[in-house]
Amino acid sequence: MRRVLALLFLATAAVGCSSKSSEPAKIPLGEASAAAPAVTPVATERLAGPVLEHLAAPPYVYLRVKTTQGEVWAAVPEVKIENGAEVTVYNPMLMTKFESKSLKRTFDEVYFGTLTPAGVAEGGAGDNPHAGVSQPAAIEVGKVEKATGADARTVAEAWAQKASLEGKTVVIRGKVVKYNPGVMGKNWIHLQDGSGDAGKGTNDITVTSLDEVPKGQTVTIRGTARTNKDFGAGYSYALIVEDARVVKN
Numbered sequence: 677m678r679r680v681l682a683l684l685f686l687a688t689a690a691v692g693c694s695s696k697s698s699e700p701a702k703i704p705l706g707e708a709s710a711a712a713p714a715v716t717p718v719a720t721e722r723l724a725g726p727v728l729e730h731l732a733a734p735p736y737v738y739l740r741v742k743t744t745q746g747e748v749w750a751a752v753p754e755v756k757i758e759n760g761a762e763v764t765v766y767n768p769m770l771m772t773k774f775e776s777k778s779l780k781r782t783f784d785e786v787y788f789g790t791l792t793p794a795g796v797a798e799g800g801a802g803d804n805p806h807a808g809v810s811q812p813a814a815i816e817v818g819k820v821e822k823a824t825g826a827d828a829r830t831v832a833e834a835w836a837q838k839a840s841l842e843g844k845t846v847v848i849r850g851k852v853v854k855y856n857p858g859v860m861g862k863n864w865i866h867l868q869d870g871s872g873d874a875g876k877g878t879n880d881i882t883v884t885s886l887d888e889v890p891k892g893q894t895v896t897i898r899g900t901a902r903t904n905k906d907f908g909a910g911y912s913y914a915l916i917v918e919d920a921r922v923v924k925n
Contacts, residue, residue: 723748723787724764730757733778735858738786739763750787765789815853815892820869823849823896832871834901835878838915841901846917848881849896849925852889863888865922867897882913887922896923 728747729740732754739750741763750765757763768787775782822830827847829837834846850867857863865883872879883897899920905913 722764722766723750723768723789725762727757727759727761727763730759731779733776738776738779738783739765741765748787749783749785750789752789752791755791763791765791815851815868817851817853817868817870820850820894822869823847827898830871831867831869831881832873832878834881834917835872835915838901838903841915842903844901845898846901847896847898848883848917849894850881852891852893852895853880855889855891857888862886865889865895865897865920867895881915881917883917883920885920885922887920889922889924893924896925897921898923 723741723743723745725741725743727739728742731738733751735754736751737754737757739752739757741748741750750768752765765787766789768789770785770787771783772785773782774786822828825847827845829841829846829848831848831850834841834848848867848869850869852865853868854866855863856865862884863886865885866880867883868880870879874880883899885897885899889895897917897920899917902916902918903914905916905918
């Protein structure tokens with residue numbers, strides 16, 4: 677749990693993602709209180725039952741669900757839903773004393789999760805947390821010209837050299853094939869440049885940044901390479917670029 681708290685928490689396996697299962701579920705930017713709420717892994721992979729109450733707080737909706745364990749509050753990516761609807765919240769993570777600033781309310785306990793299990797196709801309501809609430813059709817990448825400079829790498833080169841890149845600055849130019857804002861207080865970007873092997877997952881690299889970029893944009897990023905990055909709760913990356921600055925080009 678300390679590892680999760682250290683990063684404030686949670687994001688899913690998608691195209692090119694190298695996590696063991698899915699990326700940790702996201703917390704809306706500006707939602708958490710100044711004092712970091714406690715995060716607790718949950719023994720169950722899902723919570724199910726009818727919705728007794730729903731509160732909209734874009735990009736999330738909070739659901740009061742009647743489960744076999746009793747009534748619980750859950751927060752999932754925003755989706756149209758009515759009271760009485762039967763839902764299943766997958767990969768729940770318990771947060772205690774969580775303050776929702778948009779609702780002006782502190783939940784004693786709330787489970788952050790998703791209404792869609794990991795590994796499903798994009799585009800449906802309640803997609804997994806790192807796929808976003810909804811995603812456009814797949815982006816055609818083609819061949820993206822490599823960035824210039826001593827730190828420049830293609831996506832494939834970064835994967836091939838990952839053992840020697842830990843803690844080093846890398847510059848990568850690629851197309852944004854997935855963009856997920858507000859995850860652990862950062863924006864998560866998946867870049868592809870036409871290099872690498874899709875079957876091995878070496879055609880895609882995950883980047884965290886405070887900068888915003890639209891999906892489909894070709895960008896150059898400069899950040900710090902990290903290997904075997906473990907976010908806890910079974911979520912880890914063999915290679916990720918953190919705290920990157922983004923240059924649109």
